Amino acid sequence: MISFHQFLAESVFFSILVRLLLTERMGKKTYNGYGALAKRAIAAGLIWSLVIFDLAANNAAASGQLSVEIKMKDGAERTLQLETHELLALDSVALTQVYVPYVDRMVEAQVLPLSAFIDFLELPNDVSLLANSYDGYFSVYRPEFIDSFEPYFVLAFTERSDGQLQLGDSPDLGPHYITFERQPEKGSDVLFDPDNKRPFGVNHIQIGAYEDLMGPLYSGALDDVTDVVASGREFYINNCMSCHAWEDKELGGVLSNRNSTILAVHARYNADYFKDYVYEPTRFIPDVLMPAHPHYTDAEIDAIAAFLMKSTEDDS
Numbered sequence: 001m002i003s004f005h006q007f008l009a010e011s012v013f014f015s016i017l018v019r020l021l022l023t024e025r026m027g028k029k030t031y032n033g034y035g036a037l038a039k040r041a042i043a044a045g046l047i048w049s050l051v052i053f054d055l056a057a058n059n060a061a062a063s064g065q066l067s068v069e070i071k072m073k074d075g076a077e078r079t080l081q082l083e084t085h086e087l088l089a090l091d092s093v094a095l096t097q098v099y100v101p102y103v104d105r106m107v108e109a110q111v112l113p114l115s116a117f118i119d120f121l122e123l124p125n126d127v128s129l130l131a132n133s134y135d136g137y138f139s140v141y142r143p144e145f146i147d148s149f150e151p152y153f154v155l156a157f158t159e160r161s162d163g164q165l166q167l168g169d170s171p172d173l174g175p176h177y178i179t180f181e182r183q184p185e186k187g188s189d190v191l192f193d194p195d196n197k198r199p200f201g202v203n204h205i206q207i208g209a210y211e212d213l214m215g216p217l218y219s220g221a222l223d224d225v226t227d228v229v230a231s232g233r234e235f236y237i238n239n240c241m242s243c244h245a246w247e248d249k250e251l252g253g254v255l256s257n258r259n260s261t262i263l264a265v266h267a268r269y270n271a272d273y274f275k276d277y278v279y280e281p282t283r284f285i286p287d288v289l290m291p292a293h294p295h296y297t298d299a300e301i302d303a304i305a306a307f308l309m310k311s312t313e314d315d316s
Helices: 004-026 028-033 035-061 084-088 114-120 143-149 227-238 260-269 271-279 298-311
Strands: 065-071 077-083 094-100 105-113 128-133 138-141 152-157 177-179 202-208
Touching: 065 084, 077 084, 084 152, 105 114, 114 143, 114 152, 227 298, 260 271, 260 298, 271 298
Parallel strands: 065 202
Antiparallel strands: 065 077, 094 105, 105 152, 128 138, 128 202, 152 177
């Protein structure tokens, strides 16, 4: 697919060509008489072309491509573009039954374990993965989670001969869906927020040392913290950060327009609202996308608030 800059250059060239053709056919005087109309037509054409380009870009994002960005401790960096058919060709791909909550049933699928994916990239097994979805969702996978829960990419459902990851009226889970076999309940000691580790629409993976990938949440005012703040940080990383970006950095989800800095303001100056919103956001915004969190205790929400307030301590 052509880049945006190539597309824009070709669009401008096309607009100039249209003007020249109009001038030649209508004569300069006649063209000038219709100048305003012609310019509006050309502008409308450009806008429509940009809309088409944006739709094409979104379709590409939702295609079978997986962008992989690797940053190692020694400073080495590399970026890969992998196609689903390339991943399906790996020897470590297995056929298994996968529970898909969106249709509430087991589905036969071809899966690639994240651990095997790391081996395929010839990386050490102590790296972490950040999964980014085309809709702005975000998930973190540390080595200990990968070892304990054995998450995997769902690459294809055998009942879909066209390779799509959509079942019935469920959301389109493509281009890649990450999940795992175990089904712990929300709030359990096994895994407090399991849903946040099952992102669909994954099209970009970042891989590297955890401290490098998540450095901003462990530096500055957050370099040395209390146990309560450290606990709040864990809740934030494994739940809140799926939708709420970290400050103004390109880290975390962007499904919400409230980043960590905005959340910190509410936590500091509007504590009751902050807590009630986490528990039941539809009390304030009926059609909000954010789910309720009835499995959180007051102490756990207070820990998240303490972490957010600590993160802006230098700015207050």
